[in-house]
Amino acid sequence: MTRPTPPNTPEPSPFLTVRTALVLLAAAVIGLVIGGLTFLSGGHAAVAAVAGLTASGASVLGLHTLIS
Template sequence: MTVHTAVVLLSAAFIGIVVGGLSFLSGGPAAAAVLAGLTAFGVSVPVLRSLIR
């Protein structure tokens, strides 16, 4: 695993955790918060891959 891959995945995981946590704290069900976090993770990986070089 390259440093670039590690930075992208860790940053995407952080974004996913923040989005999932905020979704949960806003009063939504836990399953919806997990789904929001996973979606944020998946969407942010290609964006971060192109931004971080």
């Protein structure tokens, strides 16, 4: 008895591409560094969080254009 051939099913695409994961990881590291430096320089935790989130968001745009 022969086995039936499975239908041609394409492999599912990844949830995130390697490029997207790299950009987001680098942006998170940049945000953590800027937030940490802001906090260590004497800023309040809320100010450091805002600085880190701002740096993270801005670096996503820059890294998106740089990493191709």
